[in-house]
Amino acid sequence: MSDRTLPDEFEDINEAVSEEWVSETTPYERVRHVIAHTYESVSVDAIADDARTSPKTARKHLNVLANEGFVVTATGEHGGTTYRRSPESLVVEQAADILEQVSTDELTTRIAEMRDQLNSYQSEYSVDSPEELAVEQTNQALSESASAKRDIDAETIQEWQTLRRNLAFANAALSIANAQRFVDDDRHLTDGSVPA
Numbered sequence: 001m002s003d004r005t006l007p008d009e010f011e012d013i014n015e016a017v018s019e020e021w022v023s024e025t026t027p028y029e030r031v032r033h034v035i036a037h038t039y040e041s042v043s044v045d046a047i048a049d050d051a052r053t054s055p056k057t058a059r060k061h062l063n064v065l066a067n068e069g070f071v072v073t074a075t076g077e078h079g080g081t082t083y084r085r086s087p088e089s090l091v092v093e094q095a096a097d098i099l100e101q102v103s104t105d106e107l108t109t110r111i112a113e114m115r116d117q118l119n120s121y122q123s124e125y126s127v128d129s130p131e132e133l134a135v136e137q138t139n140q141a142l143s144e145s146a147s148a149k150r151d152i153d154a155e156t157i158q159e160w161q162t163l164r165r166n167l168a169f170a171n172a173a174l175s176i177a178n179a180q181r182f183v184d185d186d187r188h189l190t191d192g193s194v195p196a
Helices: 015-026 028-034 044-049 055-067 087-101 102-125 130-142 154-190
Strands: 072-077 081-085
Touching: 015 130, 015 154, 028 081, 044 055, 044 081, 072 087, 081 087, 087 102, 087 154, 102 130, 102 154, 130 154
Parallel strands: none
Antiparallel strands: 072 081
C-alpha cells in the first residue's frame, strides 16, 4: 500500500454528493424526501437542515404536504410545530408497492396463509397477541412456579409481530385494489360503457 493521500476533490465526498443533490432537485423534492424518512416528530429547523433549504421554505412545503395528508403536525414541548410522516401515507405507499408486485389473486391467497399462521400462534400459545405472550412470559418468569415456565424466544414474538404487520399491509393493499375496481366500474358506467 502506498502512503499517498486522496486528491482534494475527494476529501469531503458527503459535501460533494449533497451539493449534487441540491443542484438536481427542488427544495420541495428534498423536503418531501427528508420527511418521507421521518417517523418521529422533528422541528422545521431539523428538516430544513437535512433538506438543505431555509426553515421558511421547508415550512411552506411541509404545510403543503400536511394538507395532502403526507405529513402530520404536532405541538412540540417548547410550543413550536413539529412534523413527521403520516402513518396513513406509509400504509398507502406500502399497499401500492404490494400491488405492483403481487396480483390480487395471489394477495388473497397470501392473506389466507398469514391468517392461518396467526391463528396457529394464538392456538399454540393460548393468547391473542404477541404482546400478551411477552407479558405472560414475563409473569411466568417472575412467578415462583419456574418449573411450569415455558421458554418462548424473542424471535417468535418478533415473527408474530412482523406477520401481523404484514397482514395489515396486505389487507390494506387488497382493500385499495377492491376500491380501485369499484371506481373503475363506476367510471365505465358514467361514460356509457358496459361494465365487465
